[in-house]
Amino acid sequence: MRNESRRRRKRQFEDDEIITLENVIKAYSAGAPALDGVDLKIKRGEFVFIVGDSGSGKSTLIRLLLRELVATSGYINVMGYDLGRIKHRKIPKFRRNIGIVFQDFRLLKELTVYDNVAFAQRVIQVSGKEIRRNVPSILATVGLAGKYKAKPRQLSGGEQQRVALARALVNRPSILLADEPTGNLDPKNSWDIMKLMEQINENGTTVIIVTHNREIVNAMQKRVVTMKRGVIVSDEERGMYLDED
Amino acid sequence: MRISTLFYTLRQGIKNIGRNKLFSLASIATIGSCLFLFGIFYAVLMNFQNVVRATQEDIHITVFYEEGTSEHRINEIGTMISRRTEVSRVEFISGEEAWEDFKIILGEHAAIYGDDNPLQDSMNHEVYINDVSTQHTLISYLESITEIRKINRSNILADVLSGVNSLVAYATVGIIGILLLVSIFLISNTVTIGISVRREEINIMKYIGATDFFVRSPFVIEGILIGIIGAITPLVLVYFLYETVVEFIIRDFTAVASIFNFLPVELLFQTLVPVSFAMGAGIGLIGSVTTVRKHLRV
Numbered sequence: 395m396r397n398e399s400r401r402r403r404k405r406q407f408e409d410d411e412i413i414t415l416e417n418v419i420k421a422y423s424a425g426a427p428a429l430d431g432v433d434l435k436i437k438r439g440e441f442v443f444i445v446g447d448s449g450s451g452k453s454t455l456i457r458l459l460l461r462e463l464v465a466t467s468g469y470i471n472v473m474g475y476d477l478g479r480i481k482h483r484k485i486p487k488f489r490r491n492i493g494i495v496f497q498d499f500r501l502l503k504e505l506t507v508y509d510n511v512a513f514a515q516r517v518i519q520v521s522g523k524e525i526r527r528n529v530p531s532i533l534a535t536v537g538l539a540g541k542y543k544a545k546p547r548q549l550s551g552g553e554q555q556r557v558a559l560a561r562a563l564v565n566r567p568s569i570l571l572a573d574e575p576t577g578n579l580d581p582k583n584s585w586d587i588m589k590l591m592e593q594i595n596e597n598g599t600t601v602i603i604v605t606h607n608r609e610i611v612n613a614m615q616k617r618v619v620t621m622k623r624g625v626i627v628s629d630e631e632r633g634m635y636l637d638e639d
Numbered sequence: 640m641r642i643s644t645l646f647y648t649l650r651q652g653i654k655n656i657g658r659n660k661l662f663s664l665a666s667i668a669t670i671g672s673c674l675f676l677f678g679i680f681y682a683v684l685m686n687f688q689n690v691v692r693a694t695q696e697d698i699h700i701t702v703f704y705e706e707g708t709s710e711h712r713i714n715e716i717g718t719m720i721s722r723r724t725e726v727s728r729v730e731f732i733s734g735e736e737a738w739e740d741f742k743i744i745l746g747e748h749a750a751i752y753g754d755d756n757p758l759q760d761s762m763n764h765e766v767y768i769n770d771v772s773t774q775h776t777l778i779s780y781l782e783s784i785t786e787i788r789k790i791n792r793s794n795i796l797a798d799v800l801s802g803v804n805s806l807v808a809y810a811t812v813g814i815i816g817i818l819l820l821v822s823i824f825l826i827s828n829t830v831t832i833g834i835s836v837r838r839e840e841i842n843i844m845k846y847i848g849a850t851d852f853f854v855r856s857p858f859v860i861e862g863i864l865i866g867i868i869g870a871i872t873p874l875v876l877v878y879f880l881y882e883t884v885v886e887f888i889i890r891d892f893t894a895v896a897s898i899f900n901f902l903p904v905e906l907l908f909q910t911l912v913p914v915s916f917a918m919g920a921g922i923g924l925i926g927s928v929t930t931v932r933k934h935l936r937v
Contacts, residue, residue: 460846462845483850483851486848486849486850486851487848488848489845489847489848490847490848494846500839500842500843502839502840502843513843513847514847516643516644516647517844517847517848517849517853518847518848518849519641519643519644519853521641521643522643561847565847565848
């Protein structure tokens with residue numbers, strides 16, 4: 395067991411893997427497993443699309459990577475953390491290395507743009523001085539420097555997603571997970587967000603995007619992992635969003 | 640913990656109370672009722688104990704000896720009795736002293752005895768006890784001494800005092816216990832509602848990497864604050880009510896006032912204030928900690 399763990403660690407280090415899944419099964423109480431023997435390796439700095447129909451297991455995969463769920467069996471390692479064996483008290487520290495963006499933005503409505511982003515730093519107890527330095531800088535990166543006083547309801551969908559992106563990035567995560575980030579956006583805003591994510595990836599952050607947006611996936615020419623009924627049916631560099639069936 | 644985090648947690652705790660006004664008020668009112676009753680019972684109990692203490696200072700057991708018991712042996716027994724933990728002091732009354740005291744009661748009828756002392760053999764010990772409730776133990780001990788002929792005791796008064804004292808104490812504990820449970824239950828409900836109102840924010844915190852402590856502490860602060868706020872009103876009420884009632888009794892019920900030597904409100908509040916705040920904060924702490932542990936596993 396210990397030798398196996400050492401062997402895995404050595405290979406992950408040498409291959410520069412930031413995420414490793416080996417034969418991962420996630421079964422809920424009834425029905426077929428949501429994930430059924432998934433193997434996946436993602437290297438540091440990659441840009442990966444995960445595509446598939448509803449019920450293909452994409453959301454379960456994201457929740458496993460966040461250690462919101464625990465796999466029924468198999469091995470998951472994210473940034474050196476063995477998620478099957480991680481202690482509960484270490485989970486917050488682990489999550490601080492992952493930025494997450496949702497389809498519905500999940501901004502705090504009563505807070506301003508500035509406070510929504512600062513919230514992510516307050517939660518991990520960053521000092522006030524650092525917050526005052528980091529938040530304007532990240533808002534400038536996502537193009538919202540002039541709207542820091544606005545409340546979410548005063549912003550367009552695209553702008554709200556930029557705030558969510560700023561909040562996900564302000565703690566300088568190694569991985570950015572985005573669950574349908576363009577699901578509520580028009581095509582122009584969708585493209586703007588994608589370009590922003592590409593730019594973030596070019597700065598070294600590993601970006602993993604779960605999406606249904608065929609047009610964007612096909613145009614971006616990135617790695618595409620396609621899931622169907624809990625298994626990975628294709629995994630291609632510069633892949634395409636395959637047609638169903 | 641950073642100072643800024645501490646203030647953030649405090650602010651969030653206060654905000655939680657505001658967000659959830661109705662339930663917070665209900666919790667404050669229940670804790671207030673609980674601590675108000677506690678204050679009333681405490682005041683009654685303390686005053687009653689004060690009366691009991693004053694009364695039991697006068698309660699004593701009189702021990703008479705068999706005829707022919709030597710003075711040396713009587714002194715020896717007196718020393719043995721005085722060493723008992725139940726005993727506060729022992730006084731020896733000689734036959735002459737007993738007769739002198741009795742002559743006062745007899746008045747002019749005492750003259751018929753002339754110089755004769757009919758109580759020559761009634762030398763006795765007056766045994767004063769610390770606590771009326773221990774009288775039975777002491778009497779059992781005294782009855783085991785063969786030289787003791789007779790024991791006069793104030794059974795009824797001792798039993799009544801001891802019984803009423805226990806009754807008031809049990810009633811206080813019982814009522815307060817029930818109210819404490821109701822208060823904890825209500826605080827728990829308030830915190831549960833607070834958690835559901837802030838579920839979205841908590842989920843975001845969870846994804847960002849907030850620790851359990853950071854997520855939970857505002858709710859614990861909320862519980863403690865509700866408890867402390869709940870303690871203030873009853874203390875003020877008890878303060879003025881006590882003074883009013885005592886003044887009223889002293890003015891209109893002089894017979895009662897002559898028995899009850901009422902304790903000053905300041906003396907009562909030396910204990911009541913810290914205990915009420917500690918109870919309020921404790922109820923809040925227990926109610927909120929148990930709830931966040933149940934509902935907020937981050």
